[in-house]
Amino acid sequence: MKYIDPHVHMVSRTTDDYQRMALAGCIAITEPAFWAGFDRSSAQGFFDYYRQLTEYEPRRAALFGIQHFTWLCINPKEADDPGFAREVIALILDFLKCDNVLGIGEIGLNKNTKNEKIILEEQIALAEKYNQLVLVHTPHLEDKRKGTRLIMDALSASKIDPGRILIDHVEEHTVAEVLDRGFWAGMTLYPDTKMTPQRATDVIEMYGSERIWMNSAGDWGCSDPLAVPKARIEMSRRGHHMSLIDKVTLDNPRTFLSQSEKFVLKAE
Amino acid sequence: MAETGFSCPQTREQVINMYFLEHRAKLLDVAAFLDRLDRASPTASNVDFREAALNEAVRILVDGQPQRAKRILDLLSDSTTEIPQSAHGMKGASGAVRGNSGGAS
Numbered sequence: 001m002k003y004i005d006p007h008v009h010m011v012s013r014t015t016d017d018y019q020r021m022a023l024a025g026c027i028a029i030t031e032p033a034f035w036a037g038f039d040r041s042s043a044q045g046f047f048d049y050y051r052q053l054t055e056y057e058p059r060r061a062a063l064f065g066i067q068h069f070t071w072l073c074i075n076p077k078e079a080d081d082p083g084f085a086r087e088v089i090a091l092i093l094d095f096l097k098c099d100n101v102l103g104i105g106e107i108g109l110n111k112n113t114k115n116e117k118i119i120l121e122e123q124i125a126l127a128e129k130y131n132q133l134v135l136v137h138t139p140h141l142e143d144k145r146k147g148t149r150l151i152m153d154a155l156s157a158s159k160i161d162p163g164r165i166l167i168d169h170v171e172e173h174t175v176a177e178v179l180d181r182g183f184w185a186g187m188t189l190y191p192d193t194k195m196t197p198q199r200a201t202d203v204i205e206m207y208g209s210e211r212i213w214m215n216s217a218g219d220w221g222c223s224d225p226l227a228v229p230k231a232r233i234e235m236s237r238r239g240h241h242m243s244l245i246d247k248v249t250l251d252n253p254r255t256f257l258s259q260s261e262k263f264v265l266k267a268e
Numbered sequence: 269m270a271e272t273g274f275s276c277p278q279t280r281e282q283v284i285n286m287y288f289l290e291h292r293a294k295l296l297d298v299a300a301f302l303d304r305l306d307r308a309s310p311t312a313s314n315v316d317f318r319e320a321a322l323n324e325a326v327r328i329l330v331d332g333q334p335q336r337a338k339r340i341l342d343l344l345s346d347s348t349t350e351i352p353q354s355a356h357g358m359k360g361a362s363g364a365v366r367g368n369s370g371g372a373s
Contacts, residue, residue, distance in 0.1 A: 141361035173341035
């Protein structure tokens with residue numbers, strides 16, 4: 001069995017986790033830039049983080065035969081200060097040339113503020129100008145539905161093909177609108193606060209398997225880097241065909257990510 | 269978006285056999301949480317908005333209508349359209365909305 005975890009924050013995980021993911025069949029991951037659990041005190045902190053994502057993590061993943069790809073941005077939680085955010089965005093350009101950078105992400109909104117939205121729009125413009133794929137973070141909890149709609153409106157105001165944008169962390173109340181508007185949808189599998197493998201399987205049963213994937217978003221919180229293979233088991237024990245399981249955990253991520261010429265799987 | 273023709277490949281009996289114990293336990297967790305709230309000393313005269321939201325969500329659970337998960341998430345969602353300038357001074361997400369009375373999608 002092979003799978004791709006298209007959203008996992010390995011900088012927060014141990015090398016043991018890479019090993020366990022490889023043993024479970026993970027052949028590739030993509031790692032969006034995100035909030036580290038604390039606000040960085042300077043743009044230089046992001047420069048070092050981008051080096052970690054483009055130089056160090058690919059080597060650590062390769063020790064276990066996992067290909068490592070990444071996305072760069074300033075995350076929405078640290079984007080509420082536009083001046084600071086622009087300093088960080090200015091650093092991204094050089095890193096976009098790196099072999100494992102697939103696009104801009106995970107951009108979006110956190111508290112649905114005007115400041116966050118300004119920076120979201122500037123990063124959308126960056127993706128449009130440099131023809132980058134886009135990975136979108138949507139707010140959690142009560143802010144999600146409103147934030148998802150604001151984000152989709154901002155994306156729709158750009159010229160980026162919605163088929164090159166994945167909107168992540170969808171749940172039952174946002175997935176239909178995301179798919180209806182032509183975007184890809186990601187389901188984040190979290191032990192407590194987000195989707196469970198059971199609910200993600202329910203969503204596939206209700207809304208189908210087109211333009212949708214699952215990811216663990218494993219990070220520094222209570223999260224599970226093996227969430228995707230656990231979802232595969234959940235689908236299997238319900239009696240879903242292996243072709244459907246492979247579609248949402250391997251084929252769909254590969255299809256979306258292959259829109260970047262940098263995404264070439266060695267294992268195939 | 270309408271639901272597709274996909275469905276759960278199991279029979280109702282198979283679904284119950286597979287999931288009943290797990291969800292029995294989760295239901296007991298909710299029941300015990302509500303009992304705990306009853307036993308706790310009140311700190312204000314009004315019911316906390318999160319407790320009120322939970323009570324309303326429980327009614328959705330037993331109304332016999334489809335899309336319970338979506339409707340509960342809608343109930344717990346911010347329905348306002350205002351956009352504040354900055355997050356400065358804002359509290360973290362709480363999972364429910366103060367004064368929300370419907371959460372229509």
